[in-house]
Structures are given as C-alpha cells and as structure tokens.
Amino acid sequence: MFTAMTTMISISNLSKTYEGGFQALKTVNLDISRGEIFALLGPNGAGKTTLISIVCGLVNASTGTVTVGGKNIVTDYRAARELIGLVPQELTTEAFETVFSAVSFSRGLFGKPANPAYIEKVLRSLSLWDKRNNKIMTLSGGMKRRVLIAKALSHEPRVLFLDEPTAGVDVELRRDMWALVSELREQGVTVILTTHYIEEAEEMADRIGVITRGEIILVEDKATLMHKLGRKQLTVQLQEAIDSIPETLADYGLERAAGGHALVFTYDAERAQHGVAELLRDLAAAGLAFKDVNTTQSSLEDIFVDLVKEER
C-alpha cells in the first residue's frame, strides 16, 4: 500500500538512548504516506515526543535513519526540514514580539521570502488577525497555541507535526483544530499528531499507531480498528462445565472459557451470519443449560489499554 512514491516519512530502525541510559525509543520502524493523517497514540513518557523531536532535528538519533520526502534528515537536513512544520507540546513563544512579526520570523527562518499576504491568510484562518499587533505575552494560553500553529504553517510545510495539539485547549479551539486538519488534508499536507485522547485520534486520523515504552506495538488503518470496535462478544455462563464444544455448534466458532463453565461467541453485530438468537436456540437444542449471558463491546480505549498493559 505504501510504495516509495507515496511515502512521505520513512523511519527505519530508529532508536534513542539518552545520556544517562534512558532508552526512549527501541528500534522504531514506521512509514507514513503522503497526505495521510497519522495519529500516534500512547501514554505519557511512551516516546512520542522523542520520535517527533528526532524527525524535526531537535534530538539526535542513536541509531537508524529517517527520510522526509525522500530526503535524509541528517545528510540532507535542509531539504528535509523545509518540508516540516512543528507545533510543540509546550507553549514556548517569544514574549515581547508581536504576533505578526513572530510568525513572519518563522517564515524567514525556514528560508522563505517575506509574504505578508500569506501570513495574513494564516492568521485569519486561526482567528489571530485581530491580535496581529499584540505582544504574544498578552495573549491567553489558547491564543498562544494558535500562534504556535501559525508559526508552524508560516512556511507552507508539506508535513505538519502536532504534538499534543489539544492538551489543555478549550472546545472551540479543539473544533477549529479539527477543521484545520481536514483543510490541510485537502491540500495534501501530511499530518502527524500525537495524543493520548483516543477520541481525537478517532476524529481526525486515517491511521493510528500505538506507542508504548519506546516501541510501536500497533499500526492500523482507523477503518480496521473501527471494524474491531464493531466486534462484540457474547459470553454464556453454563450451569455445568463441558469438555468439548458439541459438533452441532461448530459453525459458531465458539471458544471455551472459565474451565468449560463458559462459552464465548465473537460476532460482528452488523454482519453476523449466525445471530445471537440462533445460537441460544441451538444451545438449548444441544442440551446445554445456561444461567447467564452477557455481551461486551471492545472500544479503542480497551484495545489500547490492553496493548499497553501487555507490554508492561
């Protein structure tokens, strides 16, 4: 699916051990395709920011290579970095500069000639135009976050990193951010966002990667994950334990659980060939008496928590 033509970011065998011995990343391999919205999901301290920082040139990798738009981030850093915009997690802004000059500064820093019309467009799209002559220190936290986004977009990047974009952000800005991301998607910009809000990943991402303790343990299309979410499980508590599943029930793909005291039926609620009612009828026909039934539906959060727990 991800050929060389469409790969925007290619990370191979990337690891990072900080001075002092903390291993933040263990052999990460990841390809992100052009125009994709990729969510990197993981608990605090999982290595999300380290990964982003290496790609953006803020942290030196211990081993491995990264290319952005086919350009190596170390040997061809200029070409690679020109493509990248970064919105950092922390609200690190200049204090005394005005919004307009700070955003123009960023554009120059990335090697682009001044373009006040474009800066105006960016500021307007982030509802910052009215504040353009204000000193950044006088702005609210949410406004500062918008300034950071404007700075990251000032040089028309092809890849945008949003590191925890909606941490501590009000509903309005969160909505704006989602709208912005879909606008960028239309322009073909690749967006990588880190978050620990699953809802956010669901809302925005095409693909989701789960990272924990420095390892990417799952990368899947959101659609596939959603399909998994669509799966339900019916657990039937039997009155008496059974040693094997009767042949008449073979089609259901049942699993024995609790030492034969329970049967677990996994099914897709929308597309089930064998329904719950059918199963219960067949159970009775097979002479299996049951005392209780319950159904569960796994959420992305469950999957995530399970994955992260397994790793620990």
Added chain:
Amino acid sequence: MNLHAINAIYRFEMARARRTLTQSIISPVISTSLYFVVFGAAIGSRIPQVDGVSYGSFIVPGLIMLALLTQSIANASFGIYFPRFTGTIYEVLSAPVSYLEIVIAYVGAAATKSIVLGLIILATAALFVPLTIKHPLWMLMFLVLTAVTFSLLGFIIGIWADGFEKLQLVPMLIVTPLTFLGGSFYSISMLPPFWQTVTLFNPVVYLVSGFRWSFYGIADVSPALSLAMTLFFLIACIVTVAWIFRTGYRLKP
C-alpha cells in the same frame, strides 16, 4: 546559504536591542560618561600626561574596549541563552539553518550592537576630551575584530550557562577584572617590573594596547602582536563554537 534565515534572526536580535534601548545603549553611554567625569576631569586633571597624551584622552580607547568587551558578551550570551531558557530555540534548531548561519546571525547582531555602541561612546568622548585617530582603518579593524571575538565568547557562554547566574559569572568574575587590570586606565609601563610581567598574561592588555595604538601611535606591546593575539582569541572562539555544534553540546540531547 539560507539568507532569509540569517536575515530573520539578525532582525529579530536588532529589534530586541531597539526594544531595550535604555539598557543596550543609553546605560553604557551614561556609565562611560561617568568614567570621563571621574577619571578624566576630576582625577585626570591631577595626573600628568601619559606617553605625551593627556590622561583624559589616554583612557578613551580603554573605556571603549571595556564597553565593547562587556556589551559584546552580554548581548551575545543573552541572545542565545534566552531562547534556550524559554524553549523557543526549538524553532531555530528545527529550521533548515546551518550552524554557521546561526552563528553569523546571532554573533553578527551582537557584534553590530557593540560596534554601534563603541562608536557612540567614541562620539561621546569627543565631547569631553580632544581626540586624534592616527590609524582609522586599524582602529576600525580592532573594533570589529574585538566585537566579533567577544560576541563569539558571549555566544559560547550563552550556550554553556544553565542559569542566569552563570550568565553573569564570566563577565563579572573574569572579563571585568581582566579589563580593569589590562591597562584600560593606565599604561603598563606605570607598573612595577614584576607586575608588568604578570600583566602580559592578561589577554586584554593586547586588545587595549593595539586599540590605543590606532588612536595615538603609542602602545605597551607591538601592534602586530596585538593583532596576532586578537586573531588567536578569535580562532580559539571559532574552534570552540565549532566543537559545540559538532557535538550538539547543551543544544541537542
């Protein structure tokens, strides 16, 4: 060369100087004027000529050097330390900018500020005492070389410092004493022989002496040696900065 980036950083730094005009220009001018009043007019009137130059005129090159050294260090160290302190350095480090360009922009801005300041102090001095500049081109060369060298030193301090205290440490504990003891206010020939020898280990002696020579043609050490020492410090600073960037020292984990 990412000229847009150099331009952006340079302008940013110069804008910072304009915002803090009182602190960057007016206060050094006032303190230098005070030196003229105290050393030049009040005490200087009781001091005979030094090497055929009135004392008030004699101290002008030393005073300019004093301001040049301290302000170059202060400007450059703060210019790079403050973004590190606030975290905004991330943007420069993630930009398609080479280390050379970063140094040119930050050090260039700091040096520009102190050169402008040096020239303002020179103009101020001309109001108090008679001035002659025998070798104007050499004067400018010493001015520029010293400003660049000590801006580089300031840049190094700004990267090395991990707190505001350290930022003040080197200028306070090393540079100011060396400048005062480096013949800014006297000719080292006025010292007893033992201290003359000790003084020759003070690098500032060579800077002040060469600079004073460009004004009055009098020097404690030969101008060629002054120039050689200035270039030596410049190269030492360049080598250190190159090492900092090659290793990512205090900039990139």
